Amino acid sequence: MDEIIESFKREIIRKAIVMDIGGFRPPEDPFCSWFGKVSFCLPGEEWPEQSGEPMHALAQVNLTEFPFKPKGLEDIEFITIFIGPKELPIDVPNGNNWELRTYKSIKDLVPLKQSDSGSWLKPFPMKPRVVDEDFPCWEDVPVECPEEIEDMYYDLFENVGGFKFGGWPTLIQAEIFWAPWNKHEANPEYVFQVDTTEKGNWMWGDNGVGYFGRGTSKGKKNDWALTWQCY
Numbered sequence: 001m002d003e004i005i006e007s008f009k010r011e012i013i014r015k016a017i018v019m020d021i022g023g024f025r026p027p028e029d030p031f032c033s034w035f036g037k038v039s040f041c042l043p044g045e046e047w048p049e050q051s052g053e054p055m056h057a058l059a060q061v062n063l064t065e066f067p068f069k070p071k072g073l074e075d076i077e078f079i080t081i082f083i084g085p086k087e088l089p090i091d092v093p094n095g096n097n098w099e100l101r102t103y104k105s106i107k108d109l110v111p112l113k114q115s116d117s118g119s120w121l122k123p124f125p126m127k128p129r130v131v132d133e134d135f136p137c138w139e140d141v142p143v144e145c146p147e148e149i150e151d152m153y154y155d156l157f158e159n160v161g162g163f164k165f166g167g168w169p170t171l172i173q174a175e176i177f178w179a180p181w182n183k184h185e186a187n188p189e190y191v192f193q194v195d196t197t198e199k200g201n202w203m204w205g206d207n208g209v210g211y212f213g214r215g216t217s218k219g220k221k222n223d224w225a226l227t228w229q230c231y
Contacts, residue, residue, distance in 0.1 A: 016167025070166025
């Protein structure tokens with residue numbers, strides 16, 4: 001039995017990076033990762049708005065702090081994420097009620113002029129933590145599970161939740177459905193997730209998870225998609 005478990009484990013295991021939110025003093029480096037706060041942009045960029053109202057700052061992430069770069073992030077050093085001020089985005093393009101910005105070099109960034117969105121999110125510094133063993137939820141298992149261990153799957157193989165880069169998405173309802181009609185022209189693949197966090201006062205619907213995917217189609221590598229699931 002142990003040999004069956006270990007063989008199957010090698011086929012589905014992935015490494016991930018989880019962002020620990022708060023619980024430590026903010027670093028002096030202004031480029032450190034933050035939840036509920038965005039401080040940088042490219043020259044000429046402004047705070048994003050939706051229907052004339054400023055979006056909420058969801059996070060900024062400094063990938064140069066990562067011990068390794070998960071798949072889909074190899075050419076990126078800094079990410080900022082904003083979310084619509086009134087309602088959660090539902091299967092709409094980047095820039096419509098949410099905005100994800102990626103930067104290839106931190107050296108290019110300048111301070112972002114702040115805008116008061118009336119955000120209820122609580123800002124906390126974040127730091128990366130490596131998870132050596134992350135496993136898919138049942139719907140995402142890429143190979144056939146040996147019959148001998150099917151009933152023990154969730155006891156043997158843990159899917160790690162949280163604000164997570166790489167690894168496997170933490171599914172709630174089913175495998176990720178990238179709209180429209182699961183035939184998104186960019187053919188996005190999961191890259192990272194932002195989980196509900198009580199500490200940061202953020203929730204996707206009813207204790208849900210937001211998933212961010214990067215395009216894989218020709219000419220669409222810099223296209224990003226967002227979808228989310230909740231209970």
